[in-house]
Amino acid sequence: MTTVADGLTDAVRLESVSRTYGSGAAAVRALDGVTISLRRGGFTALMGPSGSGKSTFLHCAAGLDRPTSGRVLLGGTELTGQREAALTELRRSRIGFVFQAYNLLDALTVRENILLPLRLAGRPADPAFLDEVVRSVELDVPLDRRPSKLSGGQQQRVAIARALITRPDVVFLDEPTGALDTRTARQVLGTLRQAVDRWGQTALMVTHDPVAASYADSVVFLADGRIAGELAHTTPEHIAERMTHLGEW
Numbered sequence: 695m696t697t698v699a700d701g702l703t704d705a706v707r708l709e710s711v712s713r714t715y716g717s718g719a720a721a722v723r724a725l726d727g728v729t730i731s732l733r734r735g736g737f738t739a740l741m742g743p744s745g746s747g748k749s750t751f752l753h754c755a756a757g758l759d760r761p762t763s764g765r766v767l768l769g770g771t772e773l774t775g776q777r778e779a780a781l782t783e784l785r786r787s788r789i790g791f792v793f794q795a796y797n798l799l800d801a802l803t804v805r806e807n808i809l810l811p812l813r814l815a816g817r818p819a820d821p822a823f824l825d826e827v828v829r830s831v832e833l834d835v836p837l838d839r840r841p842s843k844l845s846g847g848q849q850q851r852v853a854i855a856r857a858l859i860t861r862p863d864v865v866f867l868d869e870p871t872g873a874l875d876t877r878t879a880r881q882v883l884g885t886l887r888q889a890v891d892r893w894g895q896t897a898l899m900v901t902h903d904p905v906a907a908s909y910a911d912s913v914v915f916l917a918d919g920r921i922a923g924e925l926a927h928t929t930p931e932h933i934a935e936r937m938t939h940l941g942e943w
C-alpha cells in the first residue's frame with residue numbers, strides 16, 4: 695500500500711487517469727488523461743454531456759473500475775494496483791455510495807439498512823452517532839419500518855444516512871435526485887448540503903441537473919473524457935449556460 699505525503703490534504707486524487715474500452719478501431723477513450731483533486735470537506739458536482747465519461751470517472755475514483763493508465767489515490771492510499779479483496783475492503787470502510795434508485799434492502803428495517811455498511815465491515819454501531827446521522831438527514835420516520843413503506847424522498851434520506859454512517863473519506867452520489875419530483879429533490883439536496891457541512895464530509899455528485907449542481911461548492915465539467923472547466927459557488931443559470939456550450943445534454 696503506497697502512501698504519499700503530498701496527497702494527504704486531498705480526499706481523492708486522480709493523476710493522468712485514462713480508461714479505454716475495447717481495442718483497435720473500436721476502442722473508446724472514455725477518460726483521457728484526467729488529473730483532479732477533491733479537497734477534504736469539499737462538495738463537488740460532476741457534469742457533462744451524455745457519454746462524456748462521468749460514470750467512468752465515478753467508477754474509477756471509487757475503485758469499482760480500473761483505469762487503463764494513471765493513478766487514483768483515496769486519502770493518500772493508492773487504489774490502482776490493489777487486489778480485488780483489498781479494494782472491496784477499502785470501498786466498504788472508506789467510501790459511501792448513494793444511487794438514483796436508493797438500493798435499499800426491503801428484508802431489513804430502516805435502522806438495519808443504515809447500519810449495514812458497519813455490519814459488513816465488522817464494526818460496532820454507536821447508537822449516539824446513529825441518532826445524530828438520522829437527525830442530520832432529517833429522517834422523521836420510525837426506524838423499524840421497511841424502506842418500501844417510505845416515500846422516495848425518505849428512502850433517499852435513508853440511503854444518505856447509510857453512506858454517512860461509516861464516516862467515509864468520500865461519498866459518491868450518482869444522480870441522487872434523478873427519481874424525485876422537483877420539490878422533494880430540492881429538500882433532499884438541502885439536507886445533503888447541511889450534512890456535508892456538519893460532518894465536513896467530502897462528496898462528489900454526478901448530476902444532469904444545473905439546480906442540483908448549484909448546491910455544490912464547485913462544478914467540474916467533463917467533455918470527451920477530459921476536464922473542460924470548473925465553476926465555483928455558481929448559479930444554475932451559469933451552469934446551464936456552460937453545459938449548453940459543451941453540447942447535447
Ligand SMILES: Nc1ncnc2c1ncn2[C@@H]1O[C@H](COP(=O)(O)OP(=O)(O)OP(=O)(O)O)[C@@H](O)[C@H]1O
Nearest residue numbers: 715716722724742743744745746747748749750751
Ligand atoms: N463497458 C463499456 N464498454 C464500452 N464502451 C463503454 C463502456 N462504458 C462506457 N463506454 C463508453 O465510454 C464513453 C463514456 O461513457 P460514460 O458512461 O462514462 O459517460 P456518461 O457521461 O456517464 O454518460 P451518461 O450521461 O449518458 O450516463 C461513452 O462513449 C460510452 O459509450
